[in-house]
Amino acid sequence: MKEVVVLSGKGGTGKTSIVGSLAALAKNKVLADCDVDAADLHLLLEPVIKQKHEFWSGQVAVIDEEKCTQCGLCQELCRFKAIEDFKVDPVSCEGCGFCFHICPAEAVTMKENLSGHWFISDTKYGSLVHARLGIAQENSGKLVALVRQQAKLMAEKEGADCIISDGPPGIGCPVISSLSGASLALLVTEPTLSGIHDLERVLGVCRHFDIPALVCINKYDINQENTRQIESYCSSQGVEVASKIPFDNMVTEAMVQGLPVVEYSDNSVSREINLLWQNISRFLSKN
């Protein structure tokens, strides 16, 4: 079974709009939203939630005021500056438990932390595994890994050919967690200097983890010179530009209607995304 993850480095280049359309075009697949701290794919797919699960991850230290002798050792040793005035700031606490282990008065306990929820849903395009990280929570990488694992189980159960994942922006922990072991990364970029800079970094991450990549230049006609620069960069890196999608306000109109753009209207954007899906399919069948 193949797994395509859509990444971008820079945020707001159009990952989710494209995944929404791929969801409508791909036949036998499971969908996963790996952008767990700002998930948007559900806005296009109208999921009906079938299962809701709690995501418990990591711990937070709590100091018992009654037992605390205010010796200050925990404050001195905590490297995350999470303890002040003999109280733990749960937002700064990374749950390492150092304070728990060293407290001479045994005043520290480690409390399990409810970090979010994950869901299995039905959509008109197939099953969707998605999640919501709790507010100001850590461990988004672990939640992403869980979403992918569940999507794989679902795909095996349904006999799906592939998983299409909407990834998070950036290059850090949730991105690495979305990417490792995938069959293909589709990198969506835009012809801005920021877009190019961020594409180079996310392509570096793909290289680092040895994941093949295809590039899609979204809104390519906003700056044709930058588009040419991206094309020559990709060719120098031996990476194929699988699609160039023109700018069209239709994409936002479709989003406002809660529809993937290929379902909203037949226009140049829809035709280009169709072509993109053919290129992805060809790549997956060859590799």
Add this chain to the structure above:
Amino acid sequence: MIISIASGKGGTGKTLVATSLALSLKDKHKVQLLDCDVEEPNDHIFLKPVITRSEAVCIQTPKVDEEKCTYCGKCAEVCAYNAIAVFPGHVLVFPELCHGCGACSYLCPEKAVSEEGREIGVVEQGHAEGMEFAQGKLNVGEAMATPVIRKVKEQINHDGITIIDASPGTSCPVVEATKDSDFCLLVTEPTPFGLNDLVLAVEMVRELNIPLAVVLNRAGVGDNKVEVYCRKENIPILLTIPLDIEIARLYSRGVTLVQGMPQWQESFIGLFDKIREMVDERSRSLKR
């Protein structure tokens, strides 16, 4: 005063707002701009800073002296991240899992665990357009952004205006970048994705107990639901930037809004005045 710029959704215009706000204030105030989007820092593209100092960001990871080690397993037992495994006659360290808390080294009964720095990124300092500038860069392939962000924030000088450009999302890197700010500006766009992620970002900033307001970018695209939400939640929209192909073109070329269209400077000064009023109001109400 520390003002952080965050968004929830990516690509809504954080960098545009951070750079133009900083440039608009620099003639009258001491301004420093810190790019804390260490996964994809972009401010430097627009400001072309002169970097004068560069410092590696290291995580302290354990190094086990097997001469002294008795393989008692204490280090593995106390490690919350499973970054050390102890076998009879052998200790394995997984540096990429280590958060650098120091527990293993401190608690080793044989003092067999020392620490060595592992570079995960870099903090660069310098100046741009008469402002102090600093940015963090997470090394490609590294997962942990927060130690790099913490290091960038060590550059904060408390005698002027510090503008922090955060990363998209609402999880740990954004919390690390925005916490301890006096004010948080959330940049969004009037689309369903923009609204969905704005709501999450507002919850996060409220959790951190930081006063906040919204900048609405690309007004005219999409619908009016962001405005409806902000009215209902009593969140002021302090600046509205229209959907304008000229602004998009400037951005694509790496030109800041106030340098490409100087008429915008006044709007950003007005934005700062409103922020200052809200911060002052807040400190008065806290004193009461």
